[in-house]
Amino acid sequence: MLALLGFGLFSAASQWRAQVPERAAPVVEGRVVIAAPVLLALFGGDRFLAANLETMRLAATGVDWGQADTGYLVRAQQEVAELNPCHEDNYYLANGLLTWGGADREGTEVLRRAMHCRFWDELPAFFYGFNQWFFNKDIAEASRALELAAQRATGNAAGFRKMAVMLQAERFADEKLALDYLIEQRDAARDDPKLQQMLDKRVVRLQGLVALREAQRRFEAKNGALASLEQLVESGLLPALPEDPLRLGYELKDGRIILKKMKIAGMEERS
Template identity: 65%
Template sequence: MMQRRSINFLLSLVGFALFAATVLWRSWQPITFRESEVEDRVVVSAPVLLALYGGDRFLAANMETIRLSATGVDQGQVDLHYLVRAQVVVAKLNACHEDNYYLANGMLTWGGAVAEGNEVLRRAMNCRFWDGIPPFFYGVNLSFFDHDTDRAVLALQTASERWPENAATLQRLAVMLRAEAFADEHLALNYLVQQRDSSKDPKLRDMLSKRVVRLQGLISLRHAQRVYEQAHGALHDLQQLVRSGVLAALPKDPLKLGYELSGGRIELKEMKIPGMESQR
């Protein structure tokens, strides 16, 4: 027993010495500022968190999720760059974490960071082999944002296998996707409203409400585009909808990302997260 205590004490002493040496070395390094970089919150990497929590990745993931859910929203504003990096770290520690994939879908995917939010969902779908919700979220996102029908159908079929009580609905949705028999923005709106209404977290409900408003703006714009093109031909600029009198004004996006014409179709504008491409 005494020998074990001595070993633990020596390990603690060595760890503290390494930490002190690192801090001392860092204090002598010059501080540089780059105008192109955005000041952001610190996110501790997964290996460091694993070491800090004694190798318990589940505890590390739980504590980091609690921290990011408490600090990711400040006075109604989401620090998206911070959430993206933090939630990717949690997914690396514990891809099965339920709160992490739910928050990632609501705040990241539908907040403009589509690829990053979907990556957290993909990890959750592979890890939570019993859960039909991650593949359902993932399938809807693939259909709506990426227009990838084949992968969306596969995800929805996976969801139906894991979610027996909703299997018939999910299978029908997959068939409708194949037949392209529904307006996907209306499906997405119903899905997002359901997510918002089922949330018990007031902060998350507020964030999802903004995404609902954003999606309603897209639906309004696409309807206006159809009206405009029936009368005037192809739309080349969103302002043409206002100049022609089809819309009194372009809808406001509460996330301030806006909308864009892509391939002749109006889409939600996505946020590009610098440096995240290499992490996928």
């Protein structure tokens, strides 16, 4: 009798649940990030264990419904960098998801810490140097970091030094080089489909920037300085403005089209 009663309740609940309309994807805001000193105390003073577990937590909870929660990742990854700046997963995720997701300053800071801590690893220095050049136009700092990467490299020292020389000479179109670089990162993540999918959105975002800047060059060759992005569509150079899969978009600033940055509460742009 109990088994029949239980089965009847289960069947009734299943039928009722099937009639309930599916809810929209939830929006998670204000996720809790535990400060590094508190994590250190919780894990008995073992900062490496605390950093490992916090990195696993943010990797598992930092993405909902295919969208990265950039504000949460910024705060969480900074705490991990405070605990263990050498953490490999932390700096790699920061470069892929923060730097190219509208929080380049915060992502580059995680890389800076990793570069100083991981004295044997050329990748943090390379990522840091590349970001200093592409986002900040700081050629001197970028060249210094690339030289550091070359000193640590086991097989690509010449490539790093060549890039540093090319930066100094400013011989290439930066957005196209950046696109090639990001495509390589995406393709290298083939063993992690979720990461590859998120990096692919950054590739699409950068492809939009390349198309906009190319159209801007063609527009200004005939009409003078570009006043708004809409002029590229009105002139027939583009059928429509590129859609940014991260929904941040693009903007015209000081005569140059750039990627819009994410506005993070408490971490506004510094002058």
